[in-house]
Amino acid sequence: MLGEITLGQYYxxxxxxxxxDPRVKFVGTLTFIVALFLVKGFLGYVMVTxxxxxxxxxxxxxxGMMLRGMKAIIFILLITAVFNVFLTPGEIVLxxxxxxxxxREGVLQAVRMAVRLIYLVIxxxxxxxxxxxxxxxxxxxxxxxxxxxxxxxxxxxxxxxxIALRFIPILTEETDRIMKAQIARGADFKxxxxxxxxxxxxxxxxxxxxxxxxxxxxxxxxxxxRCYHGGEGRTRMxxxxxxxxxxxxxxxxxLFLAAAILLRIFGGGWI
Amino acid sequence: xxxxxKDVSFIYNPGMVYEVKAxxxxxxxxxxxxxxxxxxxxxxxxxxxxxHLNALMxxxxxxxxxxxxDIWGEKYDQKALRTQVGLVFQYPEHQxxxxxxxxxxxxxxxxxxxxxxxxxVRAVRALVQVGFPEQYYNSSPFELSGGQKRRVAIAGVLAMxxxxxxxxxxxxxxxxxxxxEILEQIRFLHEERGITIILVSHSMEDVARYADRLIVVxxxxxxxxxxxxxxxxxxxxLEAMGLAAPxxxxxxxxxxxxxxxxxxxxxxxxxxxxxILKALGKPLPAPENADKKPAGKAKxxxxxxxx
Numbered sequence: 001m002l003g004e005i006t007l008g009q010y011y012x013x014x015x016x017x018x019x020x021d022p023r024v025k026f027v028g029t030l031t032f033i034v035a036l037f038l039v040k041g042f043l044g045y046v047m048v049t050x051x052x053x054x055x056x057x058x059x060x061x062x063x064g065m066m067l068r069g070m071k072a073i074i075f076i077l078l079i080t081a082v083f084n085v086f087l088t089p090g091e092i093v094l095x096x097x098x099x100x101x102x103x104r105e106g107v108l109q110a111v112r113m114a115v116r117l118i119y120l121v122i123x124x125x126x127x128x129x130x131x132x133x134x135x136x137x138x139x140x141x142x143x144x145x146x147x148x149x150x151x152x153x154x155x156x157x158x159x160x161x162x163i164a165l166r167f168i169p170i171l172t173e174e175t176d177r178i179m180k181a182q183i184a185r186g187a188d189f190k191x192x193x194x195x196x197x198x199x200x201x202x203x204x205x206x207x208x209x210x211x212x213x214x215x216x217x218x219x220x221x222x223x224x225x226r227c228y229h230g231g232e233g234r235t236r237m238x239x240x241x242x243x244x245x246x247x248x249x250x251x252x253x254x255l256f257l258a259a260a261i262l263l264r265i266f267g268g269g270w271i
Numbered sequence: 272x273x274x275x276x277k278d279v280s281f282i283y284n285p286g287m288v289y290e291v292k293a294x295x296x297x298x299x300x301x302x303x304x305x306x307x308x309x310x311x312x313x314x315x316x317x318x319x320x321x322x323h324l325n326a327l328m329x330x331x332x333x334x335x336x337x338x339x340x341d342i343w344g345e346k347y348d349q350k351a352l353r354t355q356v357g358l359v360f361q362y363p364e365h366q367x368x369x370x371x372x373x374x375x376x377x378x379x380x381x382x383x384x385x386x387x388x389x390x391x392v393r394a395v396r397a398l399v400q401v402g403f404p405e406q407y408y409n410s411s412p413f414e415l416s417g418g419q420k421r422r423v424a425i426a427g428v429l430a431m432x433x434x435x436x437x438x439x440x441x442x443x444x445x446x447x448x449x450x451x452e453i454l455e456q457i458r459f460l461h462e463e464r465g466i467t468i469i470l471v472s473h474s475m476e477d478v479a480r481y482a483d484r485l486i487v488v489x490x491x492x493x494x495x496x497x498x499x500x501x502x503x504x505x506x507x508x509l510e511a512m513g514l515a516a517p518x519x520x521x522x523x524x525x526x527x528x529x530x531x532x533x534x535x536x537x538x539x540x541x542x543x544x545x546x547i548l549k550a551l552g553k554p555l556p557a558p559e560n561a562d563k564k565p566a567g568k569a570k571x572x573x574x575x576x577x578x
Contacts, residue, residue: 174365180327181366184358185427186350186382203378206368210413 009169011129017059018130021242022139024249029127031253035260036119044263045115051256052119052126061129069125070118077117084110133165142240155231163219171212178207272339273467274301274324274356274435279333281319281491293319295491296333301469303434306461308482308499309471312513316491317471318361321437324469325356354383357433361440363424367412372398372423375412379431390430397430398423401456418449425453429460436460437469442477454481475517479503479538487514500536519543 017025036048056063090105128136141158148154179189182203189200281294293316301307311317322328323335326342326349335342342352360366369375373394380390398408401422407415412423425441438457442450458481461468472478478485478499485502487495489512495502503509506516506524515521516538523535523543533550537543545555 177360178366180322181358181360181363182378183327184325184353184360185366185379186354186431187378188350188382203366203368207366211365 009128010132011061011065013060015058015060016245017055019245020249021240021246022131022135023143023240024246025127025131026139026143028249028253029124031257032123033120035257036116038260038264040264044260047259047263048119052123055126059126059130065129066122066125069121073117073121077114080113080117081110084113134162137162138240155234174211175204175208178204272300273303275336277334279323279330279335281323281328282331285331293491297493299493301467303467304465305467306481306483307469308478308485309469309488310475310478310485310514311488315488317488318439320488321358321439321469321471324437325353325358354431355433356435356437357428357431359425359428359438359441361443364417364420367420367424370411371409372412373408375423376426376430379427383431393430393432397426400429400460401426402452418445421445421453433466435467435469439471440473475515479517499538503538504536
């Protein structure tokens, strides 16, 4: 019934991208997002698209898996598109109805934002699809560890994140089960008015919260029983180490970012 | 035929890396009033199978009929079916959500469109049937003990007045006394109300004691389907599937191997005792105890029900 949530869902495969160090992938995703919002002009979008397609191809993850994440943002996508179309001021007016005007700039802006949002989601789900949640948080912890100097609890934050990610599938499963149990008792989650549908969520949400708190409690107990006391003096079984492939990865990213900056400065034309 | 599965297959995540064939061409016919036990190791497809029976899952292939009607037919009302085929999930107490017991049990009947008063009558009857003590009708379900929560949850399904009651490991996590009480209540429902019971269990002893038909699920198929005695006679094959026969059946086989000429088919302790007495040529004890389903046990549950 559920299971449409791709975020935090790892797609097991053995590809170049899967084998990359999580730090490279994290920095890579950030670089990609920055580049995505940096580029200007037709050529810029072509370059970003090619880069994205190249990484998708290298990851061997089926394209359909990435599109699954789209469902969640369709609503946001529509809203931004509508706002951009109607509220962007511009000189070339295409349509004018009552107080609403559609300008050429508005349409272009809407298309640009839509493309950016779609690429953003695909880019970040590419990271979560090719990296297990655990190695992802390991990577983040390593990247942010310099912040420990100014007393940011990096390890604790990373631990919280990996626990949260770890529990997404568990809670999804749990939701599915409770939903089915209530449907078996005649509950209806799909039809009825908006208010009614919200009311109908109560039989789902109450048991879900109860079990989430119970699980949190059990997990805290289990961690204490194994003497967990935060990041101080904690070592790793598999410390992160860069390989040659990771260095190549950084090089590719640097070139990509440089190209994006150059295209921002020199690549005006067209859009 | 009350429930019938025709060539039913179910595949999780078809066309993906995670593709799992949970059911493969299952054919099954369930008659009204049967007490059926379903056994199978974890992940064998039992849960998938029972969720097909009340239209919570739609088969990838094949058809399911309830009282002769295709439950995935165009105009079929699956919501109405679910009140006919009640399903109690594993750890059903996790689905409790109301502020008091009686309102929680009324949730099902209310969804059937009954008035508050009618629903309350049904709820009280269901709570009595599962032997839930009256003084706690207005307490919060979250304050109850595990066994009592389980009763409330079972009553929640029972209050819809189903013709078929499916229970997925209703005794998991209960202490032996709680387990026996719940099972006796289920048998009581079967005998008094004549409803069809489908009991999923990991306890060979329990299914041997209560079920009159045993269905074994393994890798999405049904390798054995028959009386508990027939099924347990294949105990070597069952072991290969991660299952077993009741302990007492092994005892009887061991006796036979040591040269004691005894009927090895016994699957309850009482029956084993009788078989041994027979083999020794001693008289059987009082006839009421000779029954496969001992009256002594039933009496105990009767007391629990009134408590």
